[in-house]
Amino acid sequence: MEVVNHNAGMLSNYEVYTLLQEAQAKIKGPNRRLENLAxxxxxxxxxLTDTSCTLQTPQIIKDFLTALHPFKLTRAEKLQLLNLRPTTAVEIxxxxxxxxxxxxEDQVDxxxxxxxxxLPGVAVEGEREGDECKEEEP
Structure with missing residues (x-):
């Protein structure tokens, strides 16, 4: 997936991740001016490496947006659904x-x-935290 104009609008996490991968591959050797950017x-x-965007592809994103078309959501709402991958009605x-x-309610479901x-998923951060909070048995 190629981003035509980097300043034209909102980018998904997948697009940002892809751009960063490409940019890091192009940067060669130390450069003081690029140190902060790096x-x-x-x-x-x-x-982003720990999020589900690493599992997404342009085809998955296209299929996702096509599936959401009947709901008449805004671009920003679709982007948030794509980036956040909500799993509960409250999040939606x-x-x-x-x-x-x-x-x-049926449409939310x-x-x-x-x-x-x-959308492919990875372990949710809250699940990892929940595992840590379990009390140990004596």
């Missing part, structure tokens, strides 16, 4: 503005199903 790119890439309601008026079926 740090930001490294930290962003490190964060926090992403979609005026969700109660625009979508029925359908959006959750599309997210789960079309």
């Amino acid at each position: 740090t930001i790119a490294y930290e962003t890439n490190k964060y 309601h926090s992403i979609i503005e005026e969700c109660e008026e625009r979508l029925s 359908e959006v959750m199903k599309i997210v789960g079926d079309v």
